[in-house]
Amino acid sequence: MANDVTLPALGESVTEGTVTRWLKAVGDQVAADEPLLEVSTDKVDTEIPSPFEGTLLEILIDEDEDAQVGAVLARIGDPSEQGSAPAEPEPEPAQEAPADEAPAEPAAAETPAEAPAEEAPAPAASSGGGRDVTLPALGESVTEGTVTRWLKAVGDEVEADEPLLEVSTDKVDTEIPSPFAGVLTEILVAEDEEAEVGAVLARIGEPGSAPAPQAAPAQEEAPAPAPEPEPDSAPTPAPAPAAPSSQTPPPPPPPAPRQEAAPAAPAQSAPQAEAVGASAPASTGSGYVTPIVRKLAAEKGVDLSSLAGTGVGGRIRKEDVLSAAEAAAKAAKAAEQPAAPAAEKPEAKVSELRGQTVKMSRIRKITSEKMMESLHGMAQLTSVVEVDCSKIWALRAKSKDAFQDKHGVKLTFLPFFTRAVAVALQEHAFLNASVDGASIVYHPSVNLSLAVDTPKGLMLPTLKDAEHKTVAEHAAAITDLAQRARDGGLSSDEISGGTFSVTNTGSGGTLHDTPIVPSPQVGILATCAIIKRPVVVKGPNGEDVISIRPMVYLPLSYDHRIVDGADAARFLQTVRALIEAGDFADELGL
Incomplete structure (x- = not known):
């Protein structure tokens, strides 16, 4: 049918x-x-x-x-x-004629008889020889995906839940596991081809099942008898399925290859062109070269005739064009640059303090005394969480120019963290506290002590009533306090009254830290460097996928005398949730 x-x-x-x-x-x-x-x-x-x-x-x-x-x-x-x-x-009697002539030409009669016999099971295997593997839903509003790579070949054994292929969409790149065990009998969607959600990608049969696409080997075996007999008439009826297909339309190209089939080498290329379907012209930009690939090659200035395709049957894929364009760009860049890599060698700077003995500055002396007092006067412990900064990364990237134009200060990542800390401290009051003898004082407002590196040493100016300020107000206050701390323009009231501390060690590239809690406070949070790295996240269907995300460690040091580890963990989870939600757009004043 x-x-x-x-x-x-x-x-x-x-x-x-x-x-x-x-x-x-x-x-x-x-x-x-x-x-x-x-x-x-x-x-x-x-x-x-x-x-x-x-x-x-x-x-x-x-x-x-x-x-x-x-x-x-x-x-x-x-x-x-x-x-x-x-x-x-009419070709059917022609096919029956060799069967009647079986006594005279047994070899020629067996060849056409075997070709239909091998083709008959192939459709049966493709239609009912296994269970369908369909493209699952890959997220909300995702209706299709592109098969980027098959991890199994036809005939391979596949276990249930074993990765079978890779699919790319506009939202996620993921592996599709096999829904059941068996043998991969047929691949219906080739690499670089698109498929709708629910479309059949492949079929998997019971263990020991024969692969469905056996018609292709039959066509490859059919040309084999062509070079063997010297007369051209005997091989002509041998590839019975291919001969009618090429003789039915009147165009002259089919006879031309047969006349060239007399030499041994051309005889092999002609059947391959019929079986594969113009795999040879792929290198000239026709046949298997899709319009998308041609357009990409034109944009990148890549000559398709110079490429050897890595796809099925020598098909030129997008990856082939991109690789060729990248190689050409690297070669051009190397030719343009003269050889001067020696200038990149870093020069070591020699400090003027080498070999000297100097007296501690007043700020350095006070800092050392306070740090020793804090470290030995309380039971300090550090807990750490890892936070995905994708939302604030994107928000800052699209807003920083407009923010600076309107407010006159740069939008860094620190105001997002200080704002999240101020909001979280309203809920977790045990960290916005201090010890007074045998009593615990829970402060009515959040006054953040901000660690600032100055030429004179470490200073802690205070951002007062931080819980009532927006991200924009945090950014302006941080810039102002840090500048006046370095210039020496802070009043005594602006460096006192802190209830919780934040230190931005990530500004120097620090990945992790264990900050010391400044007494009489009971907590300090360090914001470390935000680094893009591969992490395992949940895909749209709950599966594990690897994604590149801007990640940060947030270490919290606290006084274990009044803050338990569970309390510290709950505070960190609140800060983490606020950062990962990234709902700060309305606080930028844009």
Whole structure:
């Protein structure tokens, strides 16, 4: 029975497409998953693969004509089912003739008889020889994905939940696990091809199942008898499935390869072109080269004829074009730059303090005394959380220029952290406290002591009533206090009254820290360097995926006499939730 080839959905809101080129002609043999035609829409140019194996019986939508999604483009089936061409049944007696002549030419009779016998099980395996592996939903509003890499080949054993292929969407790159165990019998969506959510990607049969795509080896074996007999008439009926397909349409190209088949080398290239479907022209930018790849090559200035494709059948993929463009760019850059790498060698700076003995400054002496008093006067402990800064990273990136234009100060990451700390301390009052003899004083407001590195030493100016200030006000106050701390313009009231401390050790590239709590406070939070690194996160379906995220460590040192580890952990989780939510846009005053 003939099978209809319909126009699949080509993306959200895409309802129709234009047939730009048919890659096969009526009468041609088509393998399952082999590119059949090219379609162009207002969003994408792509190839449509054949969903089944057989002979192209009829083309219903000609080139340059439009078709709605779901419309029948062509029909594929057995040549005997072609109703539009009455001449098609005539080859059947021709195929039966060798069977009648079996006593005279047994070798020629067996060859055509075996070819249909091998083709018959192939469709059976593709239609019912296994269970379907479909493309699962990959997130809200994601309707399609691109197969970037198959991790298994046809014929491989696959375990349940074992990674089977990699799929890329506009939101996530992820692996698709096999839903069941068995043998991969058929791949329906090739690499670099798109598939709708719910589309069948592959089929997996029971252990020991024969792979479905055995028709391709049959075509490859068919050319083998061609060079063996010297007469051309004997090999001609041997590839029975391919011969009618090339003789049905009147164009002259099919006879030309057969005349060139007399030499041994051309005889091998002609059957390969019929079986694979123009894999050789892939290197010249036709055949397997999709419009997207051609467009990309034109944009990158890459000559397709110079590339050797890494895809199936020598197909040139996007990765081949990008690799060639990158190699050309590196070669051009290397040619432009003269050789001067020696200038990059860092020069060691020699401190003027080497070999000297100096008296401690007043600030340095007070700092050392306070640090020793704090370290030995309380039971200090440090707890750390790791925080994903993606939201504030993106918010700062898009707002920093407008923020500086309006407020006159730079928007750094520190105001986001101090704002989150001030909000969290309202809930976790045990950290916004101090010890007074045998009593604990829980302060009514959040006054943040900010560690500032100055030429005279460490200073702790105070950002008072921090819980009532926005991110914009935090940024302005931090800039003002830090500048006046370095210039010596702070009053005594502005360096006292702190109830909790924040130190930005990440400004110097520090990845981790264990800060000392300044007495009489009971807590200090360090904001370390924000570094992009690969982390394991949850994908849209709850699966584990690796993603590049800007991450930061937040160490909290606290007085264990009045703050328990569980209390400290709860405070850190609140700060973490506020940062990862990144809901600060309305506090920027833009």
